Amino acid sequence: MAEPVLFLDVDGVLCTPLSVRLDWLLRRPMDRQLFDPIALFWLERLVRRTGAQVVLSSSWRYSLGDSDALARRILQNLYRCLAAHGAPVAGIAPILGVSKGEEIAAWIARRPGAPCVILDDRADEFAAVPNLQPCLVLVDSRRGLRRRDYRRALALFHAQTIKKEVSPHDRL
Numbered sequence: 001m002a003e004p005v006l007f008l009d010v011d012g013v014l015c016t017p018l019s020v021r022l023d024w025l026l027r028r029p030m031d032r033q034l035f036d037p038i039a040l041f042w043l044e045r046l047v048r049r050t051g052a053q054v055v056l057s058s059s060w061r062y063s064l065g066d067s068d069a070l071a072r073r074i075l076q077n078l079y080r081c082l083a084a085h086g087a088p089v090a091g092i093a094p095i096l097g098v099s100k101g102e103e104i105a106a107w108i109a110r111r112p113g114a115p116c117v118i119l120d121d122r123a124d125e126f127a128a129v130p131n132l133q134p135c136l137v138l139v140d141s142r143r144g145l146r147r148r149d150y151r152r153a154l155a156l157f158h159a160q161t162i163k164k165e166v167s168p169h170d171r172l
Contacts, residue, residue: 002114004050004157007093007104010058010078012121012141014039019144031073035081039145043119044086046150050157053090054082057104057118061092101126115160117153119145135160 008014014035022034047054060078063071079089093103100120108116118132121141126132137152139145 002111004052004161005055005091005108005111005114005116006047006050006052006087006153007055007057007107007116007118007120008043008087008089009100009118009120009122009139010035010056010060013058013119013139013145014043016144017142031070031077033074033077035078036144040081040085042145042147042150043082046153047087049154052117052157054087055091055093055107056089057093057100057120059100062095064092099125099128101129101132105129105132115157117156119149119153 015033016036016039018038019034019036022028026034028034046052060075063075066072082088091107093100093107096103096106100122104118108114116135118126118136119139120126120136121139123136123138126136135156137149137156139149
């Protein structure tokens, strides 16, 4: 079976009002911003428990081809932080100029069969691809990734793994 995949949004999932307040209080520059420590805890635990590969689906990926030095440093900070918390970025969803849901669907179409979960705070990004709805864990952007989201993601990974392991002959 293919490795599980975790599609990760940043704003509203890891970058929350708490992390913004911490950055402001600690006077952190944008290229060394902090991410929500509680969200990072649950992300690390989810990746460790499932073995999922993290695929960046956030709009932050639009800055990957940017020649702006600050934008590059901001992304490098994100990559360092994720790696330090056991969730290194293993891939990037394609940028196709369509909705995020359609871009994730294109990534999945090129690698079928892998269990996948999407962590995002915007349901509207997935309206054009209703078949992704069962993979979506809608995170409350005011709080970020929390225990209930972690549990939901675990349940989704588990359900997809069980479905793939049970063959049609086993159901007879």
